[in-house]
Amino acid sequence: AQSVTQPDIHITVSEGASLELRCNYSYGATPYLFWYVQSPGQGLQLLLKYFSGDTLVQGIKGFEAEFKRSQSSFNLRKPSVHWSDAAEYFCAVGVTGTASKLTFGTGTRLQVTL
């Protein structure tokens, strides 16, 4: 069965600093990969997704992620963080060729200091 690991439970960065959130997955084939963001009291919003092709994907709000097959990773990056980016971020994997139920990581809570 597939699994997702987000090794950082909590990260604090200063506004304007760069950000990288780590995600590692376990799956035997090429998975579908997603990053979602959840603001307090809100549902999950899709930031970006990887299905195939170019391994560097661009998402909303200035986020990008890079799929590295050799490292089984799909890290999320942003060059310059804004205070409004403070939220919880979830990496998720979907299994190719079947109903796309998602398996989520445990999430990384991002705090932004001014």
Add this chain to the structure above:
Amino acid sequence: GAGVSQSPSNKVTEKGKDVELRCDPISGHTALYWYRQSLGQGLEFLIYFQGNSAPDKSGLPSDRFSAERTGGSVSTLTIQRTQQEDSAVYLCASSLMATGPGEQYFGPGTRLTVT
């Protein structure tokens, strides 16, 4: 257009009572998913619908949990004889397609508290 809606947004119930949670997916989305988000367990898949049928119920934690979907639209998640460990946020998502790289759009969730 309208997103996924869920009701109620908050539900407090006494242990042993039954509860019903409702999900209204995005119009035209054939696939509907229920997830549970709780402290210590993260986000867990519960059940998935394709149309009105549920090909995958593997995530339902016990036979106290059931779900149905009617008219290929609204879904109801029912929890019978609620227990304190059922306290969580229940999230519903829908997608245009059930197979392949379908994006799932999530509702705001129902926060269930069992006292």
